[in-house]
Amino acid sequence: VLAADxxxxxxxxxxxxxxxxxxxxxxxxxxxxxxxxxEKKLHEAVCVLLxxxxxRFTFFxxxxxxxxxxxxxxxxxxxxxxxxxxxxxxxxxxxxxxVGWLAEYLVGRIKLVCICMFLHFLGTALxxxxxxxxxxxxxxxxxxxxxxxxxxxxxxxYFALLTASLGIGGIRAIVCPLSAYSLEDCGPKELLSFFNWxxxxxxxxxxxxxxxxxxxxxxVARNLGFLIPFVSGLMAMITIHMVRGEMIYKPKADSxxxxxxxxxxxxxxxxxxxxxxxxTALASWLDHAKENHGGHYSESQVEGTKSLTRLFxxxxxxxxxxxxxxxxxxxxxxxxxxxxxxxxxxxxxxAAMNVISIVPLLILVPVLECINSWLFSSKDSGHxxxxxxxxxxxxxxxxxxxxxxxxxxxxHFPQVEQTLSQEVLLVSSMPCFHLAPQYILxxxxxxxxxxxxxxxxxxxxxxxxxGISMHFLALFNGAGCFMGALFVQMAHTGTQGSWFxxxxxxxxxxxxxxxxxxxxxxxxxxxxxxxxxxxxxxxxCTNEFRGSLPEEKLLKNEKAMKHYNAVLESSPxxxxxxxx
Numbered sequence: 049v050l051a052a053d054x055x056x057x058x059x060x061x062x063x064x065x066x067x068x069x070x071x072x073x074x075x076x077x078x079x080x081x082x083x084x085x086x087e088k089k090l091h092e093a094v095c096v097l098l099x100x101x102x103x104r105f106t107f108f109x110x111x112x113x114x115x116x117x118x119x120x121x122x123x124x125x126x127x128x129x130x131x132x133x134x135x136x137x138x139x140x141x142x143x144x145x146x147v148g149w150l151a152e153y154l155v156g157r158i159k160l161v162c163i164c165m166f167l168h169f170l171g172t173a174l175x176x177x178x179x180x181x182x183x184x185x186x187x188x189x190x191x192x193x194x195x196x197x198x199x200x201x202x203x204x205x206y207f208a209l210l211t212a213s214l215g216i217g218g219i220r221a222i223v224c225p226l227s228a229y230s231l232e233d234c235g236p237k238e239l240l241s242f243f244n245w246x247x248x249x250x251x252x253x254x255x256x257x258x259x260x261x262x263x264x265x266x267x268v269a270r271n272l273g274f275l276i277p278f279v280s281g282l283m284a285m286i287t288i289h290m291v292r293g294e295m296i297y298k299p300k301a302d303s304x305x306x307x308x309x310x311x312x313x314x315x316x317x318x319x320x321x322x323x324x325x326x327x328t329a330l331a332s333w334l335d336h337a338k339e340n341h342g343g344h345y346s347e348s349q350v351e352g353t354k355s356l357t358r359l360f361x362x363x364x365x366x367x368x369x370x371x372x373x374x375x376x377x378x379x380x381x382x383x384x385x386x387x388x389x390x391x392x393x394x395x396x397x398x399a400a401m402n403v404i405s406i407v408p409l410l411i412l413v414p415v416l417e418c419i420n421s422w423l424f425s426s427k428d429s430g431h432x433x434x435x436x437x438x439x440x441x442x443x444x445x446x447x448x449x450x451x452x453x454x455x456x457x458x459x460h461f462p463q464v465e466q467t468l469s470q471e472v473l474l475v476s477s478m479p480c481f482h483l484a485p486q487y488i489l490x491x492x493x494x495x496x497x498x499x500x501x502x503x504x505x506x507x508x509x510x511x512x513x514x515g516i517s518m519h520f521l522a523l524f525n526g527a528g529c530f531m532g533a534l535f536v537q538m539a540h541t542g543t544q545g546s547w548f549x550x551x552x553x554x555x556x557x558x559x560x561x562x563x564x565x566x567x568x569x570x571x572x573x574x575x576x577x578x579x580x581x582x583x584x585x586x587x588x589c590t591n592e593f594r595g596s597l598p599e600e601k602l603l604k605n606e607k608a609m610k611h612y613n614a615v616l617e618s619s620p621x622x623x624x625x626x627x628x
Contacts, residue, residue, distance in 0.1 A: 096223065101253050102284035103219045106172060107140060108257040110212065112399035115381050120471045121178075122202060127540040127548045130378035131533040136209050137374065138529030143217025145519045148225070149305055157222055164218020165285045171212025172281040178205045212281075219284065225515065236507050240420055240433065243499035248413040251406045251494075258402045308516055311337045311345050311353040352513045359505060359517060362582060363524040365441075365575040366501060369493075370528025371535065372444040372568055376402055376490060378532065379548075379561065380451060380483065386473070386552045387458060387480040389466065396480065398468070404484050408491035416495070433500035434579040440496035441575060445568035447489035452561035454483050459553060476553065504582050535564065 111133060118129035147164060151157045178201055231239060311334065318336035334354050337345045381398060389396045416436075461478040501521065509517045539547040539560045547563075549555025 099223055099284050103216060104250050104253050105257055106281045107216055108254045111137060111377055112258050116385065116398060116468060125550045126382050127536050131536050133377050134374050134529050134533040136213060138526045139213040140216045141522050141526035141529060143213050144221035145522055147217040148221040151222055161218055161222045164215045167211045168215020168281050169285060171208045171215055174204055174208035232511060236503060237420060239507060240499060240503045241417060243502040244413050244416060247498055248410060251409050255403050255406045258399045305516060305519060307349055308353050308356060311350055314344055352510050355509045356513055356517055359508060361578050362504060363520055365571055366524050367528040367531055368568055368571040369441055369444055369497060370525050371532040372448050372564065373490060374529050374532040375448060376405060380486060382552060383455060383483055384480050386475045387483065388475065388477050389480050401480060401487060405487040405491035408488050409495040412495040432583045433503060434582050436496040436500040438576050438579060440493040441572040443489050443493040445565050445572055447486045448561050448568060449565035450489060451486040452558040452565065454486060455558040455561065463553065
């Protein structure tokens with residue numbers, strides 16, 4: 049009962065918050081001038097986007113050469129370095145969910161964002177401590193050896209990665225949540241366009257990182273390369289500080305992860321008890337969590353959770369897809385590192401090959417925008433991008449399969465010596481550009497899948513559940529990264545290092561790729577069989593999919609009344625007519 053009362057109060061608070069928001073079309077800035085609401089929103093969106101790009105710049109700067117650093121400087125085996133990289137990416141995907149929950153229930157948003165900025169600063173500042181060449185210190189013409197022991201070096205490295213990922217999670221969850229872009233009133237066409245161009249900007253940013261930072265880390269000043277993520281993180285913090293009053297988004301009180309998990313566990317518990325002792329027929333097993341069926345949650349909370357659980361099959365099929373995408377900073381990176389990087393007397397950075405996977409995305413987004421404009425041109429059209437997801441999954445499976453054949457092809461070339469980060473490696477003489485097709489196919493997959501999944505996760509749930517839906521998508525994406533690390537460990541252990549070897553010319557890495565490609569093909573067929581559930585984005589069909597919640601109808605009526613009152617206030621003639 050207490051949980052139900054708390055849910056009702058949250059719903060009323062949500063409505064009052066939206067009503068107050070509609071009542072304030074203008075606000076004053078620090079100089080006392082009246083700032084229009086549209087200008088304020090544009091200013092906030094630009095600031096949030098800048099911080100997002102700075103944060104991603106930091107993130108990609110840490111990831112781009114982590115495998116080379118772990119193998120050359122920390123003495124890790126290849127599979128261990130790949131697992132560390134994937135676990136860091138997975139942790140960075142999960143921490144926004146954790147930090148968002150802490151900000152909502154325990155710490156508070158302003159205090160927590162300061163803590164996360166400090167953690168981000170600490171993590172990016174500690175990374176140069178690990179990579180700095182302490183053995184090259186000279187005092188009074190004497191060579192002073194200050195080598196940091198490997199054990200302490202690894203401890204500092206892991207602590208830096210953990211604190212940096214927590215800071216990244218705080219910036220993404222508190223400063224740059226998706227709700228800060230004011231997407232509530234957008235239709236599916238506008239949402240898909242937003243997600244397309246948002247990911248286009250993020251990938252353009254990552255392309256700059258992979259070219260510039262990877263070269264600096266690997267060639268020019270390899271030991272000082274981690275200072276660049278530190279400077280980028282500092283830029284993000286200064287930007288947050290400059291506009292802290294405008295940038296830190298305060299969401300309305302709505303459903304939370306705890307409420308969603310509470311509904312699921314309450315329904316499971318009640319269902320198991322009643323299934324054992326009684327035979328009750330309900331439309332859905334989640335209905336057991338409703339108050340009128342002996343549960344502890346309101347009807348709106350349960351209906352919102354039901355609409356979210358309908359997306360769980362979509363989320364589940366993204367796990368293996370994310371595992372394939374994680375081959376770029378793991379398996380593909382190792383392939384490139386063991387190929388000939390010389391090009392016209394110039395040694396290419398290993399991570400620069402990632403740009404090949406980004407170029408198709410940068411080209412495809414404008415093309416997809418034209419296609420989407422044509423598909424959504426008719427008002428009666430409820431086109432769904434599930435076909436994009438199916439084609440993207442197929443492209444990912446083909447990419448991993450091509451990687452297997454490329455690995456077999458790479459071994460046919462004679463071996464040559466190649467120096468990377470002051471380490472002499474015995475690599476294949478095959479030019480690294482022979483690996484371009486597998487990178488291109490994964491780039492095509494990302495251009496098709498990621499914006500489409502974001503659209504479905506955002507549009508096919510009630511407005512009050514959209515933040516929770518995006519959190520669940522992040523949880524499943526993070527699970528895909530950890531599953532990739534698990535696959536690497538299982539392949540290395542189960543085959544005694546043959547399927548994921550430290551020296552690629554002594555193992556059978558292609559078998560790991562073929563195994564992953566076969567799993568991805570099955571995954572693609574599985575999603576194709578359930579894709580019809582998300583095929584129609586017409587408003588009538590989506591209302592049936594996500595349920596009709598009474599507070600959303602009331603909210604629409606309140607918005608209409610507020611708009612009507614605003615028109616009356618702005619027009620004295622209409623106001624006089626209304627009074628007469």
